Amino acid sequence: MELARILHRHPEVEIAAATGRSQAGKRLGEVFPHLSACDVEITPDIVDSVDFVFSALPHAASAERLEPFIDDGVKAVDISADFRLKDLDEYTGWYKITHPCPQYVETAVYGLTELHRDEIAQSNLVGNPGCYPSAAILAMAPAVEAGIIEGGSVDLNFSEVNENFKAYNIDGHRHHPEITQELGDINGGPDLKITFLTHLVPMTRGILVTCYAPLKPDAVPGGEDGRTAVRRIYNDYYDGEPFAKVVPQPPQTKHTSGNNDCVIFPTVDLRADRLIAIACLDNLVKGAAGGAVQNMNVMCGFDETAGLEQLALYP
Amino acid sequence: MELARILHRHPEVEIAAATGRSQAGKRLGEVFPHLSACDVEITPDIVDSVDFVFSALPHAASAERLEPFIDDGVKAVDISADFRLKDLDEYTGWYKITHPCPQYVETAVYGLTELHRDEIAQSNLVGNPGCYPSAAILAMAPAVEAGIIEGGSVDLNFSEVNENFKAYNIDGHRHHPEITQELGDINGGPDLKITFLTHLVPMTRGILVTCYAPLKPDAVPGGEDGRTAVRRIYNDYYDGEPFAKVVPQPPQTKHTSGNNDCVIFPTVDLRADRLIAIACLDNLVKGAAGGAVQNMNVMCGFDETAGLEQLALYP
């Protein structure tokens, strides 16, 4: 639904097909009245030749359905979890299934554009990150790369939308290994100790993550100068990025509602010498459909912001 | 705020100035972080020459500030109530003030584009309708014009956003005379008896109006044929309109969130021989800033939908 909303206004894209079983035969606008301008019929399968495929199927099903397209050299972004993790044992451990299409796992690129833009541009297959990892990795990557975190210890505290009806995974969340994989790569070692906790709050769209991490002694100067130093690290890291934006005030989820921004506020708790980084994004846009379109833009050589320019709807 | 959001993406418009007193000297994006892409400084006055002015000041203040621009032949849309009512005594009766700029009242055009498109195209000054009248007039105009309403008796039942904090006006709402003026014009007589009642509901954006009116005996056929006849009246009336859309199911406010549509569902209560028409719009878009931009487009000869094409953000 959200992909159709974005692609309908994309200057380089024509929606050739939308697949679905239970609603096959209807038009998109019959199922979702706000999409009545998208005059596309829902079909069980893609029958005509297409240049690009997005899959938002559940894991395993997604890789199975994508496989023939990948075989044929059609570019694809997979929004499921199938092409995110490099370690097939981790995949099986978290998703309780043998990977249905392991031959493409190694060459698939983890689709956080800000971290892997060059590889994405060369790739035919991108595994789009989960919405939590998108927020958490963007919030912590500058600090991890700068080496200012003590022991790699990070608490990730999420406030998420209530529409997910996601079980509260106190014993471990499937997005945990993605975050460890990506931040661990930046960190250059396996020693990250990440606590990951999600809270449902009554919002329609949006994720807010608050990250806590102890600073190494003397990693940054004391007092306000330390805050300035941390902000500089973040600003340098995201310099020129169109969608990862360092902001001077704690952000609200509403500031990203319907648009593709991830807004990040880093600071230091001076009393406790801890880094705090707060990040917000729209879980349906930057955390899913918008991030996928950003990747398509990079993969196809379009302007990276094409179709993604609209401002947030506030309030 | 909402005008800036829309105009920022309008292909024919450059925002030359944004005025304000309490925030003068700041940039728009400092006050509204979601507008940080609009790099405009807030100033107390418009100093440079401009081609078009929107005013969203309170009534009376709005006409006063607009007067010199109108004198100079600058095109303008006034979002306040100052140029909506043709009868100056009605204006004074409802707004408790002598009109500060009466010489332009007669030539100003009531800015419901769907009803007054040709006059708007010829006009330099448009009084944009209130959000309630926009919904109510669009919901009832086809039935009033078709002459199928008994005694012109209409109950308007509004569910509105709670952000307005508007007093509950059981003794009469200031939007009442607008609705009477416009539907009375269509009706060709003064006999409309309109009950107008608003209810606050906890939504962020959106207005939903449910209109009830007794049908004249034999105005439409009995049973489902009557519903078909009513739907045909509405479809014919709004044929070709880009933003007034007759829909086959009762609409939800969310279906218009952030976009310029007014969606209208007409039907017949077969047990009671009553017309029911339900209409939704986004009070900040079609009910205010979007409707104003639609008028600007018509006044300036732009494509009527320029800058207003985006789909609703749902959910």
Next chain:
Amino acid sequence: MELARILHRHPEVEIAAATGRSQAGKRLGEVFPHLSACDVEITPDIVDSVDFVFSALPHAASAERLEPFIDDGVKAVDISADFRLKDLDEYTGWYKITHPCPQYVETAVYGLTELHRDEIAQSNLVGNPGCYPSAAILAMAPAVEAGIIEGGSVDLNFSEVNENFKAYNIDGHRHHPEITQELGDINGGPDLKITFLTHLVPMTRGILVTCYAPLKPDAVPGGEDGRTAVRRIYNDYYDGEPFAKVVPQPPQTKHTSGNNDCVIFPTVDLRADRLIAIACLDNLVKGAAGGAVQNMNVMCGFDETAGLEQLALYP
């Protein structure tokens, strides 16, 4: 759930059993943590002897399960629709099933305490009204009895909670015949033409009904005196009632959250000579569990307000 919350604090009641299939074997507090103080195990059936039974099963299933208790002379309140309608054909027409227990339909009492208190006190079986009819009948009964409504024509406009996920019944709502039955009885004739329309709004609890009806010519004096006359009719009608309260301002659903009040605001639209009556209640309390407990109190000779005294939780 809501019955347990109320009965747990009722001075005359001990909860002897709570039945349920899918959760059988658990304690109430395991399923609903806010009820952990109610130390009752959920069982598939009532095994021990009880003095009183409430049923909140779906229609038809409810009457079937209640039948042996009624046979044994156990007093019962049925919260389903099974014992509300006197006309078995109406029941079958709306609910598409033959009544499973027709022998008790005639003697069952319609459980709107304010209208049928004396019969309820004498009865062993009460059919508790639906939440919409509770609000609508209490809002209109005084005006219908006073004979001030022209043609018995009434528009009922409901704003209801979104938790119901109830289909929007544009072609007729199952609560329609209850309202017609009860207001028709008061009216003394079959001529009521009732339009009944529901709107989902994002609230957690609560129903608000706005009723519109044309006044007979000269039924009440003109101007403010007419409003005073209407208020007097309502005050006289509900004089001494503990839970049906005529209020001097339009009510909010929050004013009844968690308590057993139905608050009613009657007035006259002076421009259109129409009666407007607005009523609010908590659909889970006065509209269901609380109304049922009120009936139990009357049936058992307890103080009518026992267990129902708590104030609304606001905000």
Next chain:
Amino acid sequence: MELARILHRHPEVEIAAATGRSQAGKRLGEVFPHLSACDVEITPDIVDSVDFVFSALPHAASAERLEPFIDDGVKAVDISADFRLKDLDEYTGWYKITHPCPQYVETAVYGLTELHRDEIAQSNLVGNPGCYPSAAILAMAPAVEAGIIEGGSVDLNFSEVNENFKAYNIDGHRHHPEITQELGDINGGPDLKITFLTHLVPMTRGILVTCYAPLKPDAVPGGEDGRTAVRRIYNDYYDGEPFAKVVPQPPQTKHTSGNNDCVIFPTVDLRADRLIAIACLDNLVKGAAGGAVQNMNVMCGFDETAGLEQLALYP
């Protein structure tokens, strides 16, 4: 407002006076329709003799108005911040004012009943804790006393109601010194390093705090046994408490809506050897009016739960 709601149903209390300036002369029920059963007139001052005083005035104003009552030996609970902090310099540092009534600061008791019940029973003056400290201290006290926290380092992550419109205090929250004072007392040293962060979420009532703290090596066994050990520490600490309840699942704010419970869920993040404790309470009840009534009950020798027995309103 919330005190009146609770006290109206308290078996040992009669509301003798309710003071207020802007609404003086009105009755409580005129200002708050849900309190229409509380037939008390609002007056500028307390004129008749009273046995007990609650003050909910702003800090400084509160101590000033309470002083003559304390002088006269009238028992009092102060809901402002004036009698919470023992260190007058801390008070002045955070509240930017010289304490208006310093002679009573030392003998006033910090009103977290679960920690100071015996002193409260002997006291005439109790400083009721803030809503955040109530939640945070109850969540962490058992772990701090058990000495299982490494370095006394704690991250407190609050999700709070949006009705507060409280500024987001990234540089330090006024409730910080309370928490440090109380947990520091239990810890027996000054070394607690507490990070305290609040997030506004769109709820009507309720606070949820998530506390993160590194466990000392070998403080608890590994794996599930560690979770069991932590749970036992918490259960032992709150054994017999009527309102501080250790629960087996992560709690929701709705589970405490309108009642006086603080529900606490402790666990261990096994991947990161961190204690996580989540606590919820209703900020208007246990976090303010209800906690104050609990203290009054203890101070006056009433049953500690009198007037506070009602179950949460869910949903």
